[in-house]
Structures are given as structure tokens and as C-alpha cells.
Amino acid sequence: MNWPRAVMFLDTALVPLVVFWAIGHEQYLLSALFGLLFAALADPGGGYGHRASHIAVFGLTGAGVTALGFGIGGSAWGWLVLAAFAFTLVAGLAIAFGVHRFVAALLLNVWLIITLGVASSFHQHALLTSYTWAQVLAWAGGSALWITVTFIAWLLGGRRDRPQPLAELPGDVSRRGLTRPLITFAVIRALAIGGTTALAFGLNLSHGYWLPIAAIVAMKPSLEQTALVAAQRLAGALIGSAAAALLLLLPTGEHGLRLFAVERGLEVVALVLFMHAAAVRFWNYALYAAAIAAGVLILVDLPQPSDYAAEGYRVLWTVCGVGIGLLVMLVASLIAKHTPKAPPQHHT
Numbered sequence: 001m002n003w004p005r006a007v008m009f010l011d012t013a014l015v016p017l018v019v020f021w022a023i024g025h026e027q028y029l030l031s032a033l034f035g036l037l038f039a040a041l042a043d044p045g046g047g048y049g050h051r052a053s054h055i056a057v058f059g060l061t062g063a064g065v066t067a068l069g070f071g072i073g074g075s076a077w078g079w080l081v082l083a084a085f086a087f088t089l090v091a092g093l094a095i096a097f098g099v100h101r102f103v104a105a106l107l108l109n110v111w112l113i114i115t116l117g118v119a120s121s122f123h124q125h126a127l128l129t130s131y132t133w134a135q136v137l138a139w140a141g142g143s144a145l146w147i148t149v150t151f152i153a154w155l156l157g158g159r160r161d162r163p164q165p166l167a168e169l170p171g172d173v174s175r176r177g178l179t180r181p182l183i184t185f186a187v188i189r190a191l192a193i194g195g196t197t198a199l200a201f202g203l204n205l206s207h208g209y210w211l212p213i214a215a216i217v218a219m220k221p222s223l224e225q226t227a228l229v230a231a232q233r234l235a236g237a238l239i240g241s242a243a244a245a246l247l248l249l250l251p252t253g254e255h256g257l258r259l260f261a262v263e264r265g266l267e268v269v270a271l272v273l274f275m276h277a278a279a280v281r282f283w284n285y286a287l288y289a290a291a292i293a294a295g296v297l298i299l300v301d302l303p304q305p306s307d308y309a310a311e312g313y314r315v316l317w318t319v320c321g322v323g324i325g326l327l328v329m330l331v332a333s334l335i336a337k338h339t340p341k342a343p344p345q346h347h348t
Helices: 003-023 026-042 048-072 077-097 099-123 132-156 180-202 210-218 227-247 256-280 285-301 308-338
Strands: none
Touching (some): 003 132, 026 132, 026 285, 077 099, 099 210, 099 285, 180 210, 227 308, 285 308
16 A cells, blocks of 8 residues: 555645635536646656656647547537547557557546546536636646646655656556557457447437446456456446445535535545545555546536436446446457467578
């Protein structure tokens, strides 16, 4: 368990939380928090100049993804499916530029699916006002905040090179060839996300965007999928979605000042869940998955009123999404294991 890292994340995440509380635009908090969190995850470590440039490129790319997701979130469902499929395919092929860049692309892939769901929900509620440019600024602000934090830590640390904040994440940037299993895996993932997006938005399912979000979170970024990891991921996602569904019932029937207080309290709960996820990531994977799922789903759905029917749909689509993600990973693993190897070449 890594509590120092968890406390550092919580201390940093309190900055955008307090800022958006002060200005009264909590609908942009999600973008700022994910800009901060994903910038920290994509931090390669090393010299400060290298780190700052890498995080800046990631932040700008994420700003473009934010603009795309929130820009087309209210469009016809076909555009959402096309965007989800194309970006998931490109993110899967990013393995050619190294595992670290593949992880960064995967983070942006997850963020795109979240933005599509959040933007769609905003367009369905006339009382919620969200501007695409403001969401982009919130994401960029979160990324810039992490650059500032790393600069302060660099100064306090004697201007020495610093290791990758999450040393457990892959840091390999060596390029590799796109083999047939890797391409197949990328295509299968893209089809799965495109299909779940089509089901969610094409059929206009109630809270259907939980389906592609759960599917992409459930898919492990590896061709190998063991039964233990699959069970932990499935159990964690179900626990997290159930916890989020119960917590989102708290604002039901509340109005005025009490509703405001409950919503702010749930935002704090989401940050605390993220803090615990950072601490237990490599101690108990099921609890990590549960904390991440609960925190994300609370922040995604908090601006909307809840009832018992809505919570039932959320849990149902989460279960379906996790099942689809697990099935896709098992199929990809079987394909990888049964792909015939090239015969050895004999030179005469």
C-alpha cells in the first residue's frame, strides 16, 4: 500500500475542487480532475524538461479529445459510434510506439468515452449548461496543475531527476512491429467499443452510456488475460457500480441547500475513493477497481437527479459492459494463443 502517493493526489485534487466550488461551476470539475489524474499517470519521470514537454503534449492531445467528445456529444448517434471506434482503433495501434505511449493512448481512449456519455447527458437536461470550450480549459488546467506540482517538487528536490510517479506503470518507449495478434486485438477492442456505443446511444437506453464506459474500463490492456485478474476486475467493477448507485440515491428528493450540500459531499467522497485507489493499486486489485469505478461513476452521474429505476439501469448496463469487456479479452487471448508462429528460416 502506498499512502504517501495517495495523500499527494488528494492534496493536489483539492485545488480544482475548491476552485470550482468557489466559482459555482461544478459541471467542469470532472474534466479538471481527469486532466490532473491522467497527466500524473502519463508522467514519464526523468529530467524536468523532458517531463514537462511530455505532459504538455499529452495535455494538449487530451484537450483535443475533450473538444471532440463534448463537441459531438449531442449529435446523431452514428457520429459517436464512428468517433469511439476510430479512436479506440488508433489507441490500440499505439503499441507500435512503445508500451508507455500505448498506456497514454488508452487513458485518452477512456476519457473520450466518458466525455461522450457526460456530454450526451448534459444535452438531455435543459437545466444543465456546459460549454465545450470551458470543458477544454478545465482539462488543460488540470494537466497544467500537475506540471506545476512536478516543478515545485523538482525545486524542493534539489533539481534532480525524479522517477516516474507511478513506477509500477510501464515506462518502455521502444518501438515495436505491429504483429498480427496486436492488430487483431486492436480491431476487436474497437469493434467492442463501437458496438457498445451503438447500443447505448442508437437504442437511446436510459443511462446507457454506462455500458461503453464499463466495457472499456473492464478491458485489460494486454493480450494475456488470466482468470484471477478477470475475476478481480469483474468483482471490483460490480462492487464499485453498486456502491455508486447507492450513493447516488442520496440526493433523491432533496432540494435547495440540502441538495447542494449532499452533492458537494459526494464530490469529496469521489476524491477519497480515488485516493484509496492510488494507495491499494498493487495491494488488492479488486478493491482498486471498485474504488475507481465508484469514483468515476459518481462524478459522471452526479449532475443528474436519481431514482431507483435509474440506479437499476446503471447497475444493469455496468454488468453488461463488464461482461462484454471480459468476453472480448478472453477472445483476444484465445486468438493470440492459437495464432501460428512463423516457421524458422533455413539459410543455405
